Amino acid sequence: MRLPVTIALCLLFISSRGQNPAKTFPEAEDNWKQGKYIEALTGFKQVLNGRDGEAWLDRIALTTGELYQVNELSADGKLARFSPDGSYAIFEKIENGRDISVYYSIAGRKTGIIEGKNLLIGNGQLVFLRTIPTDSLTAAAKRRDEQLKTIGNDPTRRAQVNNAYNKLAAAQTFLFSYDLKKKKTVQLLPKGYLVSELVAGPGLNNLYLLALKEGNAYPAVYKLALEDRKVTELVTGKNFPGGLQVSPAGDKLLFEYLPRFAYAASDVKPERAEGTVLVDLADQSIKQFPGRIAAVNAAFTRFMYLVKDDAQNILAVTNTDNFKLEVVYTTDKLIADPVFSPDGSKAALAVKLLDDYEIFTVDLATKQATRITSEIQHDRLPVFIGNDRLMAAKGEPRHRRSYLYDLKTGESIKLFHNNTVRTLVPEYDWEPDVSGRYVLVTAERDGNTISPERGVYLADLGQKVTKTEVLARIEADIKAETDLRTRGEASYAKIAELVRSVTSQASVHRVYDYENSLFKFGSKHITQPGNNKAAEYLFDQYKSFGYEPQYQWFTPRASTAKTANVFAVLKGTVNPEIVYVVSSHYDSVVIGPGADDDASGTAALLEAARILADHPMPCTIIFASFTAEEAGLQGSREFVRQAQANHMQIAGALNNDMIGWANDSRLDNTIRYSNPGIRDIQHAAAFLFTNMVTYDVVYYKSTDAQSYYDAYGDIVGGIGSYPVLGSPYYHQWNDFLETINHQLVIEVAKTTAATLMLLASSPSRLKGVAAHKEEDGSYKVSWQASPEKDVTGYIVRYTDAKGKKEQVAVKGLSVTLNAAAAKSLVEVKAVNQREMQGWDWARVEL
Incomplete structure (x- = not known):
C-alpha cells in the first residue's frame, strides 16, 4: 500500500x-x-x-567542508594582503596585459580597482606603481610571449626571458597617488627612479622606497613625504638593500643587504656587506649587524636568528639595543620558519623530526618548548592568529592545506575547503589581518592547477557557517x-561482470614482489646502473605475462649513455588502430631508490598488464614504462615523439605516479586529469571494483601526463598521491619500500585495469563537432564519423528554449535542433554495437 x-x-x-x-x-x-x-x-x-x-x-x-564563512573576492588574483590597519584586503591580477590592483573594504564590503601594482592605502589615498605602455614595450611583450611558447617549461630560460622584459618595463614604471575623494591622480616621483620595493609608515604619510636612480650603479633607500613629495635619501652605498619593513609605530625601518639587485648592471658587484640594517626614522641613525634575521617582533625591538653551531641548530633572540644573542632553543634537527607571537612572548617554528617537519612553540621567558603538531606530513609556515592560536600549512609545498591550532586546548581544524566531496583544493598563500579575525587565502577552489587563475578568498574566523548553509x-x-x-554504474553495466572477474585476479603479493625487485636496484636515475637493470627487469616481466615487449632506446639530453622506455602491446580485437596508453616512470632521483616515486606506479602498471594479458579489448592497450622522468620527462617525450611520427591514434592516456604512500587507515588517492570523462570513469572504477576512495584535481604539469597533453590534447587521466597526500619522503634518500602501503598499490592496479577495459570497449570522443544557425532559427549540428568500426549511431544532448534537457538518437552525422536554446551546450557521443556509449561528450556552444 x-x-x-x-x-x-x-x-x-x-x-x-x-x-x-x-x-x-x-x-x-x-x-x-x-x-x-x-x-x-x-x-x-x-x-x-x-x-x-x-x-x-x-x-x-x-x-x-568549512566551519567558517568564506567569501570569494576574486576567481583570479595574486599577492593577497591586508592594509596595515586591516581595513582593506588587497590583491593583484592582470587584465589585458595590465597590472590591476583590487582593494576590498572589510567593513563596507565594497570593491575598488585601479591600474597599478604594489598598492598601499591610507588616509583616503592610494599609492601604487603603474607601467606606462609604449610601442617598444608592447613589442617587447609580444616577443616575450612568443619566446615563452617556444621554450616550454624550462624554468631557467623562462626566467631569463621574463627578466629581460621586466627590466624594460621597469624603466616605464612610475609612482603615483590617487585621492579617493578628489578622484585625482598625481605622479609622486620624477622620471629617473626605478622603484623595486615600496612600503609605508602609519597613515600613509611617509613612503619608503628601494629605488635605483638614473646614473647610479647601486640602489638606495629613500623616504618620500606624501604631503610635499620631498625625497630624502636615507641609505646609500655599494650594496644591494632588500626586504624593506616599517614598524607599526612608524619609527623604525628594517632591511637587509642582499648579494644582488634586479636592476643593477651585470658587471656591478656589491661590497661584502651582507647583513641587517635598522634605521631610526626619528634621527635617521643606522645600526648594522651581521647575519640575516629570521623574524622580527611587532615593535621591532627583538630579532630571531637561526644559527648553526657544529651539529646543533639554534634559535636565538637578540634585542636591538645591544644585539647580544640569547639562545632560546637548541636541537640537532633542522629548524625553519620562526615567528614571534603578537605580544612577543612566544615563538613558533618548524622542526624536522625524523622524516617530516612538526610545529613547536617556545616560551621565550622560560625557554620551554611545546610540540603543537603530530602528523606524518610536513607541517610548516606557522603564523600566530592572536597570541593563543596558530595557523600552519600541512603537506608538500605544491599542495598544502591550512589548519588552525588552539594553543590552549590543543585542538586543530582545517581552515579552508571547497565544500564538495571529490574535488580537492590546492592552497598556496595565507595572510592574517592584525586583528586575527580574517585570513586571506589564495587557492584553486575549482581544483584546476593548470589554469593560471588562482582565487582569492576571505575567511572570517568570527563567523561560523549556519545550519541552513551546511544542510x-x-x-x-x-x-x-x-x-x-x-x-558510473550505467557506464559499466555491459561489462561489469567481466571487469570484476579480471580485477579479482590482482595479487598484492605480486605487487610486493615487483616493488621489492625494483627497490633492490637502488637509484634508477639515468646516470645510475640501476636504470638499465630496471629496464631489463621490466622487459622480462612483460615477457613472462605473454607479451612481446619492446625497448625504445634513446640518448637523453646532457648524457652520453643510452636509456630505454619499455613497453608492451595488447592488440585490439575490433579497432586495433585506436590506442589507449597507460604509463608510469621507473626511474628515480639520484639520491634515492624511489619506492613511491615511482616504483609504486610501476608495480601497479605491471599488475594491470598481467591481469589483462589474456583479455584483449576491442581497442589496443599499450603498457609503457618510461625512463628519464626525473631528468625532464624525456622518456615520455620520446615515446610521444615516435608515436606521432608513426601516426599512432592515441585516444586516451593514463599516467600513474606516486600512488603507494598512505598516512592513515584510509586507502585513498587522487585522480589527476585533464579529461572529465576519464575522471568520472576512474571514480566509477574505484568505487565499483576496489576499496580505494578517489578524489580529483585538474593536474598534469611536470608529470609524464604532460607529454600526452602537449601532443594529443585533452586525453589525460591517471592516479597520484598529490594533492590528497604529501609524502615526506618525496625525492628523498629514504623513499624506501617500508613506507609503501602495498594494498593501496593493488587498488590502483585494479582501478587502472577497470578504467582501461571501459575506455578500450567504448567509442572515443568525437571530433569536428560544429553548429550552424539556419535562417529559420534552428541549429544544424554536425560531427566527424567515429573512427571505431562498430559504431551504430550517436546520441545528441541539448537544452531547449525552456531550459529542459533533451536527448535524441541519431543515425547520421548531423541533426537539426528546432528548439535549442542559444548559447547553450550541445553534446554528442557515439554508441557501438554493444550499446556502450562514448566515454566522453564532444561539445559545441550554440
Missing part, C-alpha cells in the same frame, strides 16, 4: 526526531571514512534535522554523488 505524501512526511519527521545522534553521527562518520558518501551525508542530514542538531553542527561542517551543502553533495554513482 502506498502511503499518502503527508503521512509519509510525518513519519519521516517522527523518525528523524527519534534518531539518536550519539549513534547516528559515528555511523555516518565511519561511512565517510570508507568513502560511502551518500550514506554518510544522509546520516549527517538526519543528525542536523534531529533533536539537538545544532550541537553537532561544528563537527559535521568540518567533516563536509544546503549536504543536499548539493548528495545530488552530485548520486549522479556520479548513477552515471
Whole structure:
C-alpha cells in the first residue's frame, strides 16, 4: 500500500526526531571514512534535522567542508594582503596585459580597482606603481610571449626571458597617488627612479622606497613625504638593500643587504656587506649587524636568528639595543620558519623530526618548548592568529592545506575547503589581518592547477557557517554523488561482470614482489646502473605475462649513455588502430631508490598488464614504462615523439605516479586529469571494483601526463598521491619500500585495469563537432564519423528554449535542433554495437 505524501512526511519527521545522534553521527562518520558518501551525508542530514542538531553542527561542517564563512573576492588574483590597519584586503591580477590592483573594504564590503601594482592605502589615498605602455614595450611583450611558447617549461630560460622584459618595463614604471575623494591622480616621483620595493609608515604619510636612480650603479633607500613629495635619501652605498619593513609605530625601518639587485648592471658587484640594517626614522641613525634575521617582533625591538653551531641548530633572540644573542632553543634537527607571537612572548617554528617537519612553540621567558603538531606530513609556515592560536600549512609545498591550532586546548581544524566531496583544493598563500579575525587565502577552489587563475578568498574566523548553509551543502553533495554513482554504474553495466572477474585476479603479493625487485636496484636515475637493470627487469616481466615487449632506446639530453622506455602491446580485437596508453616512470632521483616515486606506479602498471594479458579489448592497450622522468620527462617525450611520427591514434592516456604512500587507515588517492570523462570513469572504477576512495584535481604539469597533453590534447587521466597526500619522503634518500602501503598499490592496479577495459570497449570522443544557425532559427549540428568500426549511431544532448534537457538518437552525422536554446551546450557521443556509449561528450556552444 502506498502511503499518502503527508503521512509519509510525518513519519519521516517522527523518525528523524527519534534518531539518536550519539549513534547516528559515528555511523555516518565511519561511512565517510570508507568513502560511502551518500550514506554518510544522509546520516549527517538526519543528525542536523534531529533533536539537538545544532550541537553537532561544528563537527559535521568540518567533516563536509568549512566551519567558517568564506567569501570569494576574486576567481583570479595574486599577492593577497591586508592594509596595515586591516581595513582593506588587497590583491593583484592582470587584465589585458595590465597590472590591476583590487582593494576590498572589510567593513563596507565594497570593491575598488585601479591600474597599478604594489598598492598601499591610507588616509583616503592610494599609492601604487603603474607601467606606462609604449610601442617598444608592447613589442617587447609580444616577443616575450612568443619566446615563452617556444621554450616550454624550462624554468631557467623562462626566467631569463621574463627578466629581460621586466627590466624594460621597469624603466616605464612610475609612482603615483590617487585621492579617493578628489578622484585625482598625481605622479609622486620624477622620471629617473626605478622603484623595486615600496612600503609605508602609519597613515600613509611617509613612503619608503628601494629605488635605483638614473646614473647610479647601486640602489638606495629613500623616504618620500606624501604631503610635499620631498625625497630624502636615507641609505646609500655599494650594496644591494632588500626586504624593506616599517614598524607599526612608524619609527623604525628594517632591511637587509642582499648579494644582488634586479636592476643593477651585470658587471656591478656589491661590497661584502651582507647583513641587517635598522634605521631610526626619528634621527635617521643606522645600526648594522651581521647575519640575516629570521623574524622580527611587532615593535621591532627583538630579532630571531637561526644559527648553526657544529651539529646543533639554534634559535636565538637578540634585542636591538645591544644585539647580544640569547639562545632560546637548541636541537640537532633542522629548524625553519620562526615567528614571534603578537605580544612577543612566544615563538613558533618548524622542526624536522625524523622524516617530516612538526610545529613547536617556545616560551621565550622560560625557554620551554611545546610540540603543537603530530602528523606524518610536513607541517610548516606557522603564523600566530592572536597570541593563543596558530595557523600552519600541512603537506608538500605544491599542495598544502591550512589548519588552525588552539594553543590552549590543543585542538586543530582545517581552515579552508571547497565544500564538495571529490574535488580537492590546492592552497598556496595565507595572510592574517592584525586583528586575527580574517585570513586571506589564495587557492584553486575549482581544483584546476593548470589554469593560471588562482582565487582569492576571505575567511572570517568570527563567523561560523549556519545550519541552513551546511544542510544546503549536504543536499548539493548528495545530488552530485548520486549522479556520479548513477552515471558510473550505467557506464559499466555491459561489462561489469567481466571487469570484476579480471580485477579479482590482482595479487598484492605480486605487487610486493615487483616493488621489492625494483627497490633492490637502488637509484634508477639515468646516470645510475640501476636504470638499465630496471629496464631489463621490466622487459622480462612483460615477457613472462605473454607479451612481446619492446625497448625504445634513446640518448637523453646532457648524457652520453643510452636509456630505454619499455613497453608492451595488447592488440585490439575490433579497432586495433585506436590506442589507449597507460604509463608510469621507473626511474628515480639520484639520491634515492624511489619506492613511491615511482616504483609504486610501476608495480601497479605491471599488475594491470598481467591481469589483462589474456583479455584483449576491442581497442589496443599499450603498457609503457618510461625512463628519464626525473631528468625532464624525456622518456615520455620520446615515446610521444615516435608515436606521432608513426601516426599512432592515441585516444586516451593514463599516467600513474606516486600512488603507494598512505598516512592513515584510509586507502585513498587522487585522480589527476585533464579529461572529465576519464575522471568520472576512474571514480566509477574505484568505487565499483576496489576499496580505494578517489578524489580529483585538474593536474598534469611536470608529470609524464604532460607529454600526452602537449601532443594529443585533452586525453589525460591517471592516479597520484598529490594533492590528497604529501609524502615526506618525496625525492628523498629514504623513499624506501617500508613506507609503501602495498594494498593501496593493488587498488590502483585494479582501478587502472577497470578504467582501461571501459575506455578500450567504448567509442572515443568525437571530433569536428560544429553548429550552424539556419535562417529559420534552428541549429544544424554536425560531427566527424567515429573512427571505431562498430559504431551504430550517436546520441545528441541539448537544452531547449525552456531550459529542459533533451536527448535524441541519431543515425547520421548531423541533426537539426528546432528548439535549442542559444548559447547553450550541445553534446554528442557515439554508441557501438554493444550499446556502450562514448566515454566522453564532444561539445559545441550554440
